[in-house]
Amino acid sequence: MTGERRRHTSVRSYGDLTSTEVLAAMRGATLVWPVGGLEQHGPHLPLSVDFDIPDALARQVVRETDGFLLPGQPFSARSLPQSGGGLHFPGTVHIGGAAFIGYLTHCLTALSALRPARLVVINGHYENEALLFEAIDGCEPARTFPDTEITAFSWWSMVREDWLGEHVPAFPGWHAEHAGLTETSLMLYLRPESVRAGRPDHDTPPQAGVYRHPVDVDLMSNQGVLSSTSGASARLGERLFWHVVDTVMTALAA
Numbered sequence: 173m174t175g176e177r178r179r180h181t182s183v184r185s186y187g188d189l190t191s192t193e194v195l196a197a198m199r200g201a202t203l204v205w206p207v208g209g210l211e212q213h214g215p216h217l218p219l220s221v222d223f224d225i226p227d228a229l230a231r232q233v234v235r236e237t238d239g240f241l242l243p244g245q246p247f248s249a250r251s252l253p254q255s256g257g258g259l260h261f262p263g264t265v266h267i268g269g270a271a272f273i274g275y276l277t278h279c280l281t282a283l284s285a286l287r288p289a290r291l292v293v294i295n296g297h298y299e300n301e302a303l304l305f306e307a308i309d310g311c312e313p314a315r316t317f318p319d320t321e322i323t324a325f326s327w328w329s330m331v332r333e334d335w336l337g338e339h340v341p342a343f344p345g346w347h348a349e350h351a352g353l354t355e356t357s358l359m360l361y362l363r364p365e366s367v368r369a370g371r372p373d374h375d376t377p378p379q380a381g382v383y384r385h386p387v388d389v390d391l392m393s394n395q396g397v398l399s400s401t402s403g404a405s406a407r408l409g410e411r412l413f414w415h416v417v418d419t420v421m422t423a424l425a426a
């Protein structure tokens with residue numbers, strides 16, 4: 173079966189279960205939760221990029237594990253200037269960090285009562301990562317999830333260095349891959365109808381791990397794009413998507 177056909181088969185949805193079915197369905201099951209965002213992604217990509225990518229990956233992990241898909245979490249932790257363009261551009265719908273941790277903690281606590289064999293959380297928004305990990309760790313999983321193996325990651329953490337070296341030689345760092353080559357390519361593969369024609373390049377990506385005030389938006393980005401989109405293609409997106417699926421499945425098997 174080709175990758176394309178494998179990607180378009182339907183998945184089992186957690187939300188389709190009834191209350192009388194759910195506990196038995198979770199026994200031995202993998203539950204997959206995409207955590208995303210709604211954030212500006214330049215003039216060429218939709219606001220939903222940080223949701224669309226983990227959602228597509230989560231659906232594939234559900235297929236490969238015969239698991240269940242939880243409805244994705246669509247809203248972002250706050251977008252920051254050096255990793256997402258921040259709130260200098262319209263469209264970002266964000267949750268403050270404390271509220272985001274609280275929200276995730278409540279959801280995780282509710283999910284723990286279901287005792288799935290495995291919970292996989294796939295993040296697609298750069299600024300979510302530390303908050304997501306804090307929420308899981310703050311639940312004290314040894315106590316809250318005694319029978320559940322938890323694997324949480326940002327999708328880009330599953331991209332191997334050798335893959336990057338081969339396919340993205342001028343890699344600017346993941347903080348700056350915002351609306352850049354990798355996200356544009358993935359969207360050209362996953363949702364080509366949503367990608368607009370303009371592809372801004374930005375030659376001087378912001379430095380990782382530095383916060384500046386005042387910020388010069390035009391110096392930091394080109395119309396909200398932090399790095400380069402040159403060379404983006406559906407073919408590269410397809411390769412990246414299946415590379416990440418492979419590394420995720422290897423990680424889950426380990």
Ligand SMILES: [Zn+2]
Binds near residue numbers: 298
């Ligand atoms: Zn993004």
